[in-house]
Amino acid sequence: MWKAGGARMRVFISGGCKNGKSYYAQRLAHAMRRTGLYYIATMRPSDVEDHERILRHRRERLGWGFETVEQPENIPEILDKCDPDASFLLDSLTALLSNEMFPPGKAAINYGAADKITGEMIELLDSVRDIVVVSDFIYSDGLLYDGPAEWFRRSLAQIDRAVAARSDAVIEIVFSGAVVHRGAERLRREGLLPAGGAA
Amino acid sequence: MKLIVGGEYQGKLDYALGRFGLAPGDVWFCEYAGARLNTDKPVIYKLERWIFDALRAGLDPDAELEALRPGLRDKIIICTDVSCGVVPADPERRAWREAVGRACARLARGSDEVVRMFCGIPTILTQWRDEG
Numbered sequence: 001m002w003k004a005g006g007a008r009m010r011v012f013i014s015g016g017c018k019n020g021k022s023y024y025a026q027r028l029a030h031a032m033r034r035t036g037l038y039y040i041a042t043m044r045p046s047d048v049e050d051h052e053r054i055l056r057h058r059r060e061r062l063g064w065g066f067e068t069v070e071q072p073e074n075i076p077e078i079l080d081k082c083d084p085d086a087s088f089l090l091d092s093l094t095a096l097l098s099n100e101m102f103p104p105g106k107a108a109i110n111y112g113a114a115d116k117i118t119g120e121m122i123e124l125l126d127s128v129r130d131i132v133v134v135s136d137f138i139y140s141d142g143l144l145y146d147g148p149a150e151w152f153r154r155s156l157a158q159i160d161r162a163v164a165a166r167s168d169a170v171i172e173i174v175f176s177g178a179v180v181h182r183g184a185e186r187l188r189r190e191g192l193l194p195a196g197g198a199a
Numbered sequence: 200m201k202l203i204v205g206g207e208y209q210g211k212l213d214y215a216l217g218r219f220g221l222a223p224g225d226v227w228f229c230e231y232a233g234a235r236l237n238t239d240k241p242v243i244y245k246l247e248r249w250i251f252d253a254l255r256a257g258l259d260p261d262a263e264l265e266a267l268r269p270g271l272r273d274k275i276i277i278c279t280d281v282s283c284g285v286v287p288a289d290p291e292r293r294a295w296r297e298a299v300g301r302a303c304a305r306l307a308r309g310s311d312e313v314v315r316m317f318c319g320i321p322t323i324l325t326q327w328r329d330e331g
Contacts, residue, residue, distance in 0.1 A: 014318065016283070139206025141284020142296030144251075157208030164318035172317055181320040 001191040004034045009190070010125055011183075012164045014135045015173035021134050022091055024173050029089035029132045030064050031192055036086030039066035040078055042095040044104065072099045075120045076127075084128045093117070093135040093159050101152060109148055114155035118162045125166045135160050137172070202306050203277045205316035211277045214314070214321055215242055219275065234258055238270040246278040247299045254291070260298050261305065268309070278303050280315075305329075 009032060015021050029037065039061060045051050058068060066089070071078050075096060082088070090096075100113040110116075125131065138153055145153065164170045169183030169192075178194070180187065187193040203211045215221065219241070226242040229249035234256035236249050243249075250260045264271070282300045287293045307313045308329040314321045 012318070137206065139208055140280045140282065142281040142287050142292060142299075143284060144292070154208055161208075161210060161319045164320065170318060170320055181317050181322065 002031060002034075003190075006190065008129045009169070009186075009192075010130070010167045011132045011169045011171065012135070012160070012167040013132060013171045013173060014137045014160060016137055019173045020176035021136075021173045024171075024176065024178065025089055025091060025132045025134045026061065026064060026066075028192060029066075029087055032130050032132065033065065033087045034085070034130065036067065036083055037065050038078070038082050038086055038088045039068045040075070040088060040090040041068050041070050042072055042090065042092060042099070044072040044095070044099050046104070072096070075117070076123050079124070079127055082128075086129070088128050088131040089134075090124075090131060091134040093121075093133060093163065094138075094156060097152065097156050097159060101148075101155065109151075111151060114158045117159050121159060121163050122166065125163065133163050133167070135163070200271050200273070200306070200310045201275045202303065202310040202313045203275065203316065204280050204303055204307075204313065206283075207279050209316040210319035211279075211316045212242075212244055213319070214316055215275050215277060236263060236267060238267060238274065241273070242275045242277065243271075244277045246276055246302065247281055247295075250298050250302060251295050254295055254298060260302050264302060264306065271306075276306060276310075278306075 011028060013021055013025050013028075041054070043050065043054060045054055061068070069078055069081055073096070075090075096117055097113055100117060101110050103110060121133070135156065139157060164182075167182070169187050170181040172179040172181060180193070184193065203215055205211050212226070216223070216225075221242060225240050226244050227237045227240040229236070229243065229245040229252075232249065232252070234249075234252045236243070236253070253260045253263060278299065280303070281296050287296060307324070307326050313324040313326060315324055
């Protein structure tokens with residue numbers, strides 16, 4: 001079972017939209033808590049709808065023991081605000097990339113955002129003890145993109161793969177269920193995998 | 200024949216080159232290469248782009264692949280999975296998306312191994328093989 005003094009655990013979660021990734025990630029991060037539990041909120045609100053969404057998400061997390069830290073960019077700054085031995089949930093890489101690649105009030109797209117975030121995420125993963133990182137699987141639709149949209153996909157995949165490569169467990173969420181691509185044995189041993197299934 | 204599928208940028212080519220000890224010079228890149236499928240190199244990459252060009256040239260990708268079948272036996276074919284989005288409004292894209300799905304399902308049944316890549320991690324898939 002999950003122990004206060006056990007080995008560190010870094011988990012990468014991705015999957016299609018509205019498949020239940022955030023809920024799964026919250027359950028997992030909650031199960032992984034040892035001391036503190038931080039929710040790294042990445043969305044940068046731009047209108048009333050966004051503010052309402054953020055309030056709704058905050059209400060949903062009430063009672064789970066998360067301390068919410070707003071960090072829509074420059075992600076290693078959370079290391080100055082948080083105890084690195086706590087457990088973290090970062091949701092999502094997609095929002096982080098969007099914030100950094102399309103800076104507010106500036107016309108220029110930052111095509112170097114992926115390199116910046118990749119470096120920052122490696123620093124974060126090397127610094128914190130336990131973390132769950134959520135991203136979005138946007139790579140299998142039947143369209144051919146060009147310009148910024150294709151660069152966004154390429155950029156997110158670069159960050160995803162760097163984070164996944166350094167993660168102890170890699171999970172694809174399919175309609176609330178987990179397909180475990182790495183770390184199934186350890187997740188099960190430590191009581192971090194729902195019962196049943198073929199994973 | 201080996202078939203490697205998965206979403207865009209999931210590490211399909213890196214996996215093929217790494218696992219089989221190949222170099223970029225061993226790869227036929229289908230993108231912008233026209234409607235003729237070249238089978239001179241051990242790896243055929245971005246088959247979905249060849250299918251797009253073949254359809255545009257009025258060819259039937261399934262019939263073309265069937266005719267090339269003996270030459271594909273020792274190939275590593277890499278194709279992007281484009282099957283998981285909204286049905287495209289454009290009829291050409293719609294036909295392309297379906298043709299890619301059909302071609303992959305068929306190639307998979309004729310392959311001795313099918314691998315799906317997710318974030319750089321391979322999963323070996325199992326499927327009923329075509330008989331004969």
